[in-house]
Amino acid sequence: MTTPQAPDRAATPRRAGTTGASAAPRRPRGREERSRAASLALHSALIAATVIALFPIVFIVLVSIRGENGWTHPMEMEGFTLSNYTHVLGGTEFLTWMLNSVVIAGGTMLVGVLISASAGYALSRMRFPGHAPLMWTFLVCQMFPVAVLIVPLYNILGALGLLDSYGGLIITYCSVSVPFCAWMLKGYFDTIPTEIDESGRVDGLSPFGTFWRLVVPLARPGLAVTAFYTFLTAWGEVAFATQFMSSETKYTLAVGLQTFVGPHRAEWGLMTASSVLIMVPAALLFFFAQRHLVAGLTAGGTKG
Amino acid sequence: MSTLIARTRRSFATHWYAWAMVLPVVVVLAVLVGYPLGRGVYLSFTDANEANIGRVIGDFEVPASYSFVGLDNYWHILSGQEGSFYPRLGWTLAWTASCVFLHYTIGLGLALMLNRRLKGRSVYRVLLILPWAVPAFVAAFAWKLMYNTNNGVLNALLGKVGVGPVDWLGDPFVQKLSVIAVNTWLGVPFMMVAILGGLQSIPRELYEAAEMDGASPWQRFRNVTLPGLRPVSSTIVLLGTIWTFNMFPIIFLVIGQAGGTESEILVTYAYRLAFQGVRDYAGSATYGIVILSLLLVFSVFYRGMLKRQEAAQ
Numbered sequence: 231m232t233t234p235q236a237p238d239r240a241a242t243p244r245r246a247g248t249t250g251a252s253a254a255p256r257r258p259r260g261r262e263e264r265s266r267a268a269s270l271a272l273h274s275a276l277i278a279a280t281v282i283a284l285f286p287i288v289f290i291v292l293v294s295i296r297g298e299n300g301w302t303h304p305m306e307m308e309g310f311t312l313s314n315y316t317h318v319l320g321g322t323e324f325l326t327w328m329l330n331s332v333v334i335a336g337g338t339m340l341v342g343v344l345i346s347a348s349a350g351y352a353l354s355r356m357r358f359p360g361h362a363p364l365m366w367t368f369l370v371c372q373m374f375p376v377a378v379l380i381v382p383l384y385n386i387l388g389a390l391g392l393l394d395s396y397g398g399l400i401i402t403y404c405s406v407s408v409p410f411c412a413w414m415l416k417g418y419f420d421t422i423p424t425e426i427d428e429s430g431r432v433d434g435l436s437p438f439g440t441f442w443r444l445v446v447p448l449a450r451p452g453l454a455v456t457a458f459y460t461f462l463t464a465w466g467e468v469a470f471a472t473q474f475m476s477s478e479t480k481y482t483l484a485v486g487l488q489t490f491v492g493p494h495r496a497e498w499g500l501m502t503a504s505s506v507l508i509m510v511p512a513a514l515l516f517f518f519a520q521r522h523l524v525a526g527l528t529a530g531g532t533k534g
Numbered sequence: 535m536s537t538l539i540a541r542t543r544r545s546f547a548t549h550w551y552a553w554a555m556v557l558p559v560v561v562v563l564a565v566l567v568g569y570p571l572g573r574g575v576y577l578s579f580t581d582a583n584e585a586n587i588g589r590v591i592g593d594f595e596v597p598a599s600y601s602f603v604g605l606d607n608y609w610h611i612l613s614g615q616e617g618s619f620y621p622r623l624g625w626t627l628a629w630t631a632s633c634v635f636l637h638y639t640i641g642l643g644l645a646l647m648l649n650r651r652l653k654g655r656s657v658y659r660v661l662l663i664l665p666w667a668v669p670a671f672v673a674a675f676a677w678k679l680m681y682n683t684n685n686g687v688l689n690a691l692l693g694k695v696g697v698g699p700v701d702w703l704g705d706p707f708v709q710k711l712s713v714i715a716v717n718t719w720l721g722v723p724f725m726m727v728a729i730l731g732g733l734q735s736i737p738r739e740l741y742e743a744a745e746m747d748g749a750s751p752w753q754r755f756r757n758v759t760l761p762g763l764r765p766v767s768s769t770i771v772l773l774g775t776i777w778t779f780n781m782f783p784i785i786f787l788v789i790g791q792a793g794g795t796e797s798e799i800l801v802t803y804a805y806r807l808a809f810q811g812v813r814d815y816a817g818s819a820t821y822g823i824v825i826l827s828l829l830l831v832f833s834v835f836y837r838g839m840l841k842r843q844e845a846a847q
């Protein structure tokens with residue numbers, strides 16, 4: 231993976247300091263050496279931040295394993311049971327919603343990455359009339375508030391009979407994800423040396439052949455990250471899904487969970503158990519992808 | 535004329551490959567974004583609502599009966615007649631500014647700490663990133679439960695130290711602080727990771743040179759770190775501003791959908807216009823266009839500012 235960031239750079243000891251130590255009897259205090267008090271302050275600050283970062287997550291997990299009414303006594307630590315989980319999995323539409331979310335987010339991811347890869351490559355390697363406006367368009371597409379597109383899309387999907395269907399929501403999400411994918415992939419392709427393309431051209435490949443045979447395989451990590459990001463965006467979307475999916479069997483997770491905590495009664499036990507079930511796979515995926523996510527994202531912007 | 539055709543033909547001959555490769559995306563954008571946008575702009579010039587938009591009920595087709603009203607909607611909103619636009623704009627700006635400021639400064643602080651050599655660095659890093667893995671709607675529900683006035687964990691904790699319960703989501707001012715806290719919690723990890731990446735791409739030699747010249751830590755921070763972070767910072771601040779300005783799920787789910795609260799930002803208000811009560815499609819579209827214009831003006835201004843800064847260096 232040819233990301234511009236070498237993640238462990240700061241962990242390697244500084245060469246200058248060690249050679250200095252052998253040459254001079256008194257080594258000046260280096261930038262990364264701290265007094266005991268400074269170390270303590272640093273660790274306390276980081277621990278405080280970690281506690282704040284983890285608190286809501288741990289809290290939700292704890293509430294979820296304390297039964298239907300466990301949430302009413304948040305400070306108690308007793309009565310642990312998995313009843314919320316069995317209820318969510320057995321007695322609600324949770325699994326259907328999960329499946330819907332997976333289908334819709336997965337569909338958006340496939341369409342988004344497939345369509346935008348070649349555009350990202352063209353934008354990265356070729357200078358053509360329309361280059362700058364297109365990059366600008368991608369940025370502008372990030373700015374569309376949900377209110378601009380939602381009514382026209384609602385009417386259009388209604389006219390096409392695509393409301394309350396997977397296809398309709400996938401189409402809608404593509405309006406968000408395609409410009410974003412193209413933007414991120416352009417940034418990623420920029421980090422692949424152009425010599426590779428040149429050697430491909432010398433061997434008689436067409437620009438598209440170079441792209442497909444040489445660059446796409448090299449860009450696999452970048453494609454994966456973009457795909458993952460698109461998936462997550464669609465996975466967590468609320469506004470469109472809430473209006474476009476009207477029957478309970480078509481709800482996505484973001485819509486379905488709202489039914490647990492409606493205005494009249496709130497089933498926080500079910501809500502917390504579902505939240506944990508949603509968070510676990512996401513957190514695992516994240517653990518593997520996070521380092522590359524930002525590299526791809528910021529590369530798109532800094533060299534735009 | 536003939537030269538124009540010749541030039542177009544030559545341009546096509548050179549660039550057709552690039553154009554062919556961007557064509558799918560352009561088509562998708564034109565159909566999925568361009569057309570709805572055009573229609574949104576059109577709707578904002580009409581008095582379309584649920585009653586007159588025209589629809590198909592069973593076998594009957596009800597024709598659209600809304601009419602063109604010109605700039606009435608815009609005048610209605612921008613002149614302040616509608617009443618809630620300017621207060622809401624003020625709150626939306628305050629929300630965006632405070633969230634992005636908190637995201638960036640806390641993210642920068644944590645990134646600087648994590649960029650040092652210290653024990654357990656990678657453990658801290660992974661744990662601090664975790665909120666990012668939480669989908670916004672899950673975070674919204676989790677915090678809503680924590681904010682619960684009678685049974686919430688925050689008030690329970692406050693009770694332990696002898697502070698009376700706070701009406702986190704009731705009082706308008708506290709409600710605003712509450713949603714800012716949720717969004718800050720959710721947004722800091724992204725900034726932190728991005729800035730950490732930026733920090734690690736700053737060449738070490740620059741710091742060593744600065745140290746040779748006797749620069750203090752603060753001077754090194756100001757003259758090496760901040761300029762080195764500029765490319766990353768400018769991108770994430772711009773994206774962060776746009777995302778926060780349009781941040782839908784937090785406000786919508788934490789405050790609840792009943793609406794009518796001061797803490798609604800422009801986007802959630804526009805959404806409610808379109809889908810609650812008598813659906814005011816025209817008003818909602820107008821709000822949307824106004825929001826989009828505000829963000830466009832901001833981006834142009836922001837990019838111009840960055841260019842001037844670069845030129846001044």
